Amino acid sequence: MSSEPNDSEQIVAPAHIPPLPTPSTMLAESEPLARDFGPNTRILLICHAEGMHNRYRDLMANALTEESGLTAVGWKQADMLAAWLQKYETIDVLVSGGQLHSRLTSQRIGQALGLPVSVARDLPGLWGEDQELPQQDVEPDELDPEIHTSTHNVVARPYVEFHHALITTLIKIVQQNRNKTIAMVTSSGAIATIIRHFFGAHKLQVQV
Secondary structure: OOOOOOOOOEEEOOOOOOOOHHHHHHHHHHHHHHOOOOOEEEEEEOOOOOOOOOOOOOOOOOOOOOOOOOOHHOOOOOHHHHHHHHHOOOOOOOEEEOOHHHHHHHHHHHHHHHOOOOEEOOOOOOOOOOOOOOOOOOOOOHHHOOOOOOOOOOOHHHHHHHHHHHHHHHHHHHHHHOOEEEEEEHHHHHHHHHHHHHHHOOOOOOOO
């Protein structure tokens, strides 16, 4: 069985990601997400099926990439998910993150639903082992009003950059598909960060 996505995939060109934002720009960029949703827009956040890196995490601890195909269990998960979506959901747009395991999961869903897969290459998957904001003590006047930590904090900076790139891409996808049901297949880290963004609680522990 081929582990490469088929020709039905549509590549979404990466958008320019601006430099690390200031607290004021972070808030300004959050507003369009709510304003441009449209009353009937729905986003289904779907975690990719089990990949080789999930099953053999210890063996791949020193790997230079999180890219991997799906395990046998992962293919079964993708089949079951596709069947469930086909029975219970009406999806208008199918979007995948750039990671191979996300694309393969999306491919199987697209085959079942008769939908092309739009691959958002700039949709980040993981930013590191810790997928939530590190606990840091900072002065109140240094706090980012949304992330609730200093944007100058070296430890928190990777999360802030990851969050910014993720939400920037999400806004773009929503603006292009207002009042549609969007199925987005991505990593657990990206899903957890999106949930934290919606709740405005970036120290919230989310397990997907």
